[in-house]
Amino acid sequence: MSLKNRVVLVLGASGNIGAGAVRAFLLSGSHVIAPTRTPEGTTKLVDFLARTQAIYEPDHLIPVVTDVGTPKGAEAVAKIVEERFEGKLDHVVSSSGPWWQAPNFDAIDYSLYRKAMDANYETHFVVYNAVAKYLLKRDSNPSYTVVTGMAADNLGTGITGLSQLFLRSLTQHLIFQTASTPLRVNELRIGVRVDMDQPGVEPSQEWQMKSSEFGRVFERIAMGSVKGEVVEAVKVEQVRALVDGRTKL
Numbered sequence: 001m002s003l004k005n006r007v008v009l010v011l012g013a014s015g016n017i018g019a020g021a022v023r024a025f026l027l028s029g030s031h032v033i034a035p036t037r038t039p040e041g042t043t044k045l046v047d048f049l050a051r052t053q054a055i056y057e058p059d060h061l062i063p064v065v066t067d068v069g070t071p072k073g074a075e076a077v078a079k080i081v082e083e084r085f086e087g088k089l090d091h092v093v094s095s096s097g098p099w100w101q102a103p104n105f106d107a108i109d110y111s112l113y114r115k116a117m118d119a120n121y122e123t124h125f126v127v128y129n130a131v132a133k134y135l136l137k138r139d140s141n142p143s144y145t146v147v148t149g150m151a152a153d154n155l156g157t158g159i160t161g162l163s164q165l166f167l168r169s170l171t172q173h174l175i176f177q178t179a180s181t182p183l184r185v186n187e188l189r190i191g192v193r194v195d196m197d198q199p200g201v202e203p204s205q206e207w208q209m210k211s212s213e214f215g216r217v218f219e220r221i222a223m224g225s226v227k228g229e230v231v232e233a234v235k236v237e238q239v240r241a242l243v244d245g246r247t248k249l
Contacts, residue, residue: 001141001223004029007085008222009077011068011127012095014041016194017147019048020215021093026056028219031085033062035077041065052197052212069096069123074130081134089134091222095147096123097167102159113159120163125170135183143184143222146171150191150234175228184227188217191234209236216243224249 008025012018013034022045025032036042042063049056062080066073081089097120102108124146135142148171151157152164171187178185195203197210217233220242226249233239241247 002029003091003219003222006030006090006140006222007033007081007088008091008093009033009035009081009089009127009131010093010095010218011035011123012093012097012147013063014044015095016196016211017190017214018093018095019045019196020194020211020213021095021218022061022215023049023052023054023212024215024219025091025222026054026060029057029060030091031060031062033064033077033080035064035066035068035073037065037067039065048196048211051199068127069118071126071130074126077127078130078134081131087134088138089131090138090140090142091218092127092131092135092144093147093218094124094127094145097121097163099151100158100160100163104158108159116159117163117166120160121166121170124167128174132183136178136181139182141184141222141225142182143186144174144178145186145188145218145221146174147188147190149189179228184225186221186226186228187230188221189230189232189234191232192236192239206236209239213243214239220245220249 008030010018010021013022014036022032022034066076068074100116102112148164148167151161152168154161174185193208194211194214197212
């Protein structure tokens, strides 16, 4: 199924994973709403697209500076969907949340706990709550891909692992709640390290990938029929099998 002129929302658009997703969808001809929390984030994304020689229609990239982790910020994105695209939204990539270096729970400051949970978990809930209504009424094979990692499987990861557990649980609830609808909710569980492309720099480890290569996974999920699954991207070879079609989506 073609992604030309589809409307896509990518959270974490200036991050290593989100930027690759933005690039892949732009190259497929989609319109991409790319929220970043700061103007510097937008500049970082645009520089990445230029550095990787992405050729796309300039008006297909819709950057917006807002904190989508707040109801006000999420509504700003919803307003773009309403006013620019007449309520049409086809695909969402929900990739948001850094790795938090924090002490054990008996010593963690509550403000750091709140920041980690807001970024790694609650942002995903807030955005889904704001935009799901558009996806649920589409007949365009809509998808919502929640990006998680492996921290939830390691008790030594502290607040990052805890927030990932919450996010995995949220995704399972969304899968259950949308089971009888056309919306395809999936979890993409990442175990490889993804880094933004840099001139003359190639991955030096077998568990590393460039953003431009990894981003195509999201294109494949959007074009596929996979629904209600945990899609594993734990190893580089798994990712490449997803991208080149050896693993069916």
